[in-house]
Amino acid sequence: MKKIFFLGMLIAFGFSNAQVKFGINGGFASATVSDKYDDLTAGYYAGLFTEIGLGAFALQPAVNYVRINKDSYVQIPVMMKFYFVPKVNVQVGPQFAFRTGQVPATMNKTNFGVAVGLGADLVKGLFIEGRYAFQLNNALNSPPSGQKLHFNLFNVGLGLRLN
Template sequence: MKKLLLVGAVALFGSMNAQKTSFGINGGVISGFAKAKTPSGNSTDSNVGFYAGFFAEINAGNQFKIQPAINYANIQDGSALQIPVMVKYYVDPKFNLQAGPQFTFDLDENPIPDYYNSTNIGLALGAAYEFTPKLFLEARYSFQLNNHLKNAPSGYSVRANYLNFGLGYKF
């Protein structure tokens, strides 16, 4: 999986030389929503934290741009690295809709148990409004597609979804 991400990143950043690319920073509030399912019932939990990171925006055609990002996210006592790769469709010159994969890597300082996936794959959907050519407001919700538990028995799963809401600035 890590090799696939590396090959994808090299290909993506290699194509930046051929396209108009801008770079920037973003940050804001992140809410995490966890749901655990067992044969005896379900439980949910949610917490709020912050995220901050860097992004590139690659012009991919008339109304399309691709925005890969690397965000540090901190919720309660846990931290993670979020890597969304959003395809942006401009409905209006100031407003865009977004969709793409989001990879989340847990950065816990404590040893991660063998039964726990520290790499999570999600599908993110979002939107952004650009106040100026440099300043924008973004919102993105990601749905975890894989199970947090490795080799879980039938009927057991843990999934975490995230809502990012913040500001971004293009250099």
């Protein structure tokens, strides 16, 4: 019990000293279907994020609107950023994408995946980042035996911390 209390106090202390920043981001978005990288489709994304700085680490949840061809998504990445050198970070975390509009009954409306990326701070408040998300769940709803379909998403763009 003491260990759990001590761990809770460390986490609470860490968040009480955290720097919280808000911002906007946007850029290029694309999707690949399953492992066929030649089926690349292109579009854009734009959204809002919060960055909670914890020293050499930062937690960055975001909400993005993604438009690729005729499909649109609400994308929610929750990235943990590790600054391995000042102003350059590696990112990893879960990413959720919810299809908006008409979705055929044979398709899942929700995409769950793991994203990895790289980012760099450019000038005060401005940064660039690239991220690739691997879909973990099957995009097909009740598929025939053995059939799988994945939409892997790639984003690269700019962000601006507003405070």
